[in-house]
Amino acid sequence: MRLYAAAVFAFLYLPIAVIAVFSFNAGTHASQFTGFSVQWYGKALSNPFVMEALRTSFIVALSSALIASVFGTMAALALQGRVRVVADALFYIAVLIPGIVIGIATLIALVTLFGWINPLLALLGPEGQAPQLAMGYGSLIAAHALFSMSLVIIILRARLAGMDRSLMEASADLYAPPFATFRQVTLPLIFPGILAGFLLSFTFSFDDFIIAFFVAGSETTLPIYVFSSIRRGVTPEINAIGTMVLAVSLLLLVAAQIILRGGSRKGAS
């Protein structure tokens, strides 16, 4: 039994380890280990395409995670204690529908809407200077924020459901105005949930390929860059980028898990 579990864990982690080990390979051939070197990290980090893609991914992940945390928290608070069938259905649809369908739907909806709006916008300014809408940062952030918002709402609702409501009632009984109750009682209690939701949202956006593939327009996120490089062949540079991406997400995820679980134990006592 124990042996079996160890084997499955090995199955889960060995491929990641292989990538990490080969990212330190000195040789130029991707799959023959010829010595230790960090040269591929240097190569990757000085590649302007990689850095540009990293910048895009970072901006999109940060913005979408921030939007999702703020609006998601607001919605979770408003939905508190009520059974909102429609809202629930929407969150589950957003989380469970394959990313590819979300990507396609967003693509055709936004391209069509922009096609309607852009001629109107063109009337606003002189020829060629009027603002025009196009796929890019905006659509990436908006699409990622949708998924992340559902994530934040689901995490927070679980937390709010397990929360002791008498604390908030006590605060109200002591004549605290609603906002003071929120700031001094509710917020500290749900903050670990918000933080965990933010970290998960960031990781999701940073790692997402399929939605970005459809809605990125002319922008390139890091996963899109990696995908198109792999099509051109396996190189040690991709190993280095992959290891860095994995390291960032592993760190954020472990942090999110510790916050979520540590917090929920406190909440239960």
Add this chain to the structure above:
Amino acid sequence: MQRRLTTWLLLAPAGVWFAVMLVLPLCFVLVFSFGMRAPAGGYVPAFTFEQYANLPARGTAFLNTLTLAPLGTLLSLVIAYPLAYFLAMRADPKWRTTLLILVIVPFWTSILIRSYAWIFILGGQGLPAIIEWLGFGPVRLINTPFAVLTGIVYGYLPLMVLPVYVSLERLDKRLLEASADLGAPPLRSFLQVTLPLSLPGVATGCMLVFILLMGEFLIPAMLGGGKVFFIGNALVDLFLQSRNWAFGAAVAVTLVVIMLVTVSLYMWLMRRMGGQRDDMALM
């Protein structure tokens, strides 16, 4: 009155977001699926069932998905169940949370990079080279259904382990003691007590893995090398290469319908089993 206003104000941003970025786009897909392809690619408004009648043109993609997705789900279950059992029943409680986190974490890391790792492992210089060195002759692993299945099981295992774990962990251990006290051998206790009571978790895991697999694109694209393609790969081709939006929309709607049928079946099963919904154990 003021309370109601606050509630609506709090809900407004998320509500608008879901309306514009989820409901509206899905409506667009539905409308487009009844349209026609513009000569230069794109969409011309129309009301025709032509696109749906044309679905068999992508029959191979549907066939591949509808064979490999259930197979992958089943394989994941077979591998995940013993691990979930170990974590819930046998593992040292001190380590349980850590082990559980170790199962969850890979699921949230880039599936792109993790599939890429398998290109590396199953590629010519990886496992096949070792197998040949051991004297079993040349084998081809990459770009085969086997490679795609490996990628699927690898990618979705965590999603199967968690719900099964939750249902096993919730199981009232006194039932097992009672079964043992009444003289049932361990295997019989397992078959008559543990297994039936863990079925809701099994159903949840299978539903989650199956519906996410239905929309899979990356794993077949990376490990199937264009030979083993899924509905997802057909969709990417239709939208980004051949720009046949109307037909692509019809394929997407069909995909969603298959998913909805799966979810309804799941809900019906769960109601019959009287189980609780465990689907939010993935965070």
